[in-house]
Amino acid sequence: MDEGLDLRDVCIEKDGAILLEVNHRIGPGEVLTIMGPSGVGKSTLLSFVTGTLAQGFDAMGAVWLDGHDITHAPPHQRRVGILFQDDLLFPHLSVGANLAFGLRPGGSRAERLTKVEAALEEVGLAGYASRDSATLSGGQKARVALMRMLLSEPCALLLDEPFSRLDAARRAQIRDMVFDRARARALPVLMVTHDAEDARAAGGTVITLSESR
Template sequence: MLSVNSFSLSLNDKVLINHLSFDIDNGHVLSIMGPSGIGKSSLLHFLSGTLHQGVTATGEAFLNQAPIHGIPTASRGVGLLQQMPLLFPHMSILENLLFAITDQIPTKERHKMAQQALEKLGIPDKANALPKDLSGGQQARVALLRTLLSKPDYLLLDEPFSKLDPALRRDVRAFVLDEIRHANIPALLVTHDPEDAKAMKGECIELDYPIGI
């Protein structure tokens, strides 16, 4: 379970989020919606330990009741999926997937895991292709599986469907939800699109600026 307790966010002394608390069970997605500039992405930065300078945040975050708000990013076990797939353009799809798998696993097993991911994606013949050779939907799926192959303890989703054509969004949303359920980890989605939140089939919190701001 991922838990946030009394999270508040301000920028240049302007309060954007005030005392936000929530819990996300394993295998579930909580969606956060709100206007641009409300601090949705900064909430993700707080949870990943990458908060930008000039942004002030208070509150606590826990993973399975263990505090994570005071530890380095590398120790948090966080996975992040953003608007752009951010695949390495000079690396093949297989190499992109292998990059996420710890080298503590034997090489033969690592290749087997990556090949199984390609088969799940339905593109086993694209192992040696470059990201530019894939469609937007295929890139999004590869990016998700690459993230999950790193075995994160929780997943943060920053508008991951916004760059997809409308016809692709439904399928990719369903794929993302299925994989989160299969990985059985908590996930937090921030989005402008109510259809994104609806597709995640979980709780949705709508943020607005505090009264008086």
């Protein structure tokens, strides 16, 4: 099987003008970073990969994941996980309930609880399952959001500037945690950012876009 995330001759346009063009295969555990200022189409590329491209944009090319063409698949069938600038935790749910929301269907209640507890322990939050998610710090919320996404068992990981709202100390810690877990699970990673330090930390290939495109 041809594993990885393959962006085949992807071209995204708006009002007839090309925003970006990408032709790149991201292997398991590898990272492709798309760098550039706001407005050049970075997040739009992620929307195309997840199947949520907004009206007004036109996209050509294909997205293949682990040997399957997912270009026209419904978003919920694509097995693509994404982390945003905001953690998007449900404030009315406990930490454990937030994590359980990410679990794929199936399994007994005890099995699902075990998975939640193991995920919390993995990121240093053992015993936090019953905590009100609204009481967590920014770094703790980022860790819960990461593990909720990983519990959905994605086959690829997209990063939409997920570190930009963290302070410098937390940023480095969470960034390392995300890339370490992506490599451990052999997930291809597509990251968009305007921050050169994020790109350096990610390693891999960097494609830089300019406003003039």
